[in-house]
Amino acid sequence: QVQLQESGPGLVKPSGTLSLTCVVSGVSIYSSNWWSWVRQPPGKGLEWIGEISHSGDTNFNPSLKSRVTLSVDTSKNQFSLNLRSVTAADTAMYYCAKIRGDIAARPVDYWGQGTLVTVSS
Amino acid sequence: DIQMTQSPSSLSASVGDRVTITCRASQSISSYLNWYQQKPGKAPKLLIYGASSLQSGVPSGFSGSGSGTDFTLTISSLQPEDFATYYCQQSYSTPRTFGQGTKVEIK
Numbered sequence: 444q445v446q447l448q449e450s451g452p453g454l455v456k457p458s459g460t461l462s463l464t465c466v467v468s469g470v471s472i473y474s475s476n477w478w479s480w481v482r483q484p485p486g487k488g489l490e491w492i493g494e495i496s497h498s499g500d501t502n503f504n505p506s507l508k509s510r511v512t513l514s515v516d517t518s519k520n521q522f523s524l525n526l527r528s529v530t531a532a533d534t535a536m537y538y539c540a541k542i543r544g545d546i547a548a549r550p551v552d553y554w555g556q557g558t559l560v561t562v563s564s
Numbered sequence: 565d566i567q568m569t570q571s572p573s574s575l576s577a578s579v580g581d582r583v584t585i586t587c588r589a590s591q592s593i594s595s596y597l598n599w600y601q602q603k604p605g606k607a608p609k610l611l612i613y614g615a616s617s618l619q620s621g622v623p624s625g626f627s628g629s630g631s632g633t634d635f636t637l638t639i640s641s642l643q644p645e646d647f648a649t650y651y652c653q654q655s656y657s658t659p660r661t662f663g664q665g666t667k668v669e670i671k
Contacts, residue, residue, distance in 0.1 A: 479660075481608075488651065488662060488663075488664050488665045489600075489602075489608065489651055489653075489662040489665075490662070491653075491659050491660045491661060491662065494658075494660075502658040502659075503658070503659075504658075504659040505565070505659060506659075538607055538608075543613070546613055546614065546617075547596070547614065548595065548596050548597070548598055548613045548614035548615070548617075548655050549596075549598075549655040549660075550598040550610050550613035550614075550619070550653075550655070551598070551600075551608070551610060551653075552610050552619065554607035554608060554609075555607065556607055557607050
C-alpha cells in the first residue's frame with residue numbers, strides 16, 4: 444500500500460525557511476519518475492510548487508523558483524521541500540504527491556494527507 | 565504559463581442529477597488533462613487522467629472528455645458522496661497549473 448507522509452514544523456517565522464520532508468512507503472522512490480509538491484492556502488485552490496525525479500532533475504513553478512529547493516534521498520525513500528524567505532502568503536496546506544510516471548498525462552495518483560504550515564511571528 | 569479556467573465555479577444539484585463541469589485551457593494541451601476530487605479536510609483524489617481515462621477504483625459514473633483546449637467532467641448520476649470540489653490540471657507543460665475549482669453543493 445503506497446503511502447506518503449509529510450513532516451516538518453507547523454509554524455515558521457516570516458523571512459525564515461519552510462522545510463518539509465515526505466516519507467514514501469509501499470513503493471520505491473525509483474518506481475515513479477517524478478515526485479511533486481502542491482500547496483493550498485486556507486479556503487483557496489491548489490497551487491503546483493514543483494517536481495523532482497528520483498535522479499534529482501527538477502521543474503519549478505516560476506512564481507516560486509527563486510525561493511524553492513527540492514531534493515531526494517533515495518537511501519531513505521524520501522524527498523524534501525525547502526522554501527526560503529517565507530511570508531504570510533506562504534501559509535498553506537502543503538501536500539507531497541507521487542506522479543504516475545508510466546502515463547503520459549503524468550497524473551498524481553497518490554497524495555500525502557497534507558501538513559498545515561503557518562507563517563507567523 | 566497555461567491558464568486553466570473552470571466553469572461554473574460552483575453549482576447546486578440534487579442526488580441523481582447529471583452534472584457537467586467544464587475546463588478550458590489558454591492554449592492547446594492535447595489530452596494532458598487530469599481531474600481531481602477534493603473533500604473538505606482531505607487531500608485531492610485522482611478521478612480521470614489523460615482527459616478520458618478512469619482511474620482504477622473510481623466509480624464508472626464519472627467520465628471525462630475533450631482535447632485541445634476544451635474539456636468536460638461528467639457525473640452521470642450525482643451521489644451523496646460526490647458533493648465535493650473538483651479541479652482540473654494540465655500536465656502538458658510546467659508549471660502544471662490547476663483550474664480554480666468547481667464546488668458541487670447539495671440543492
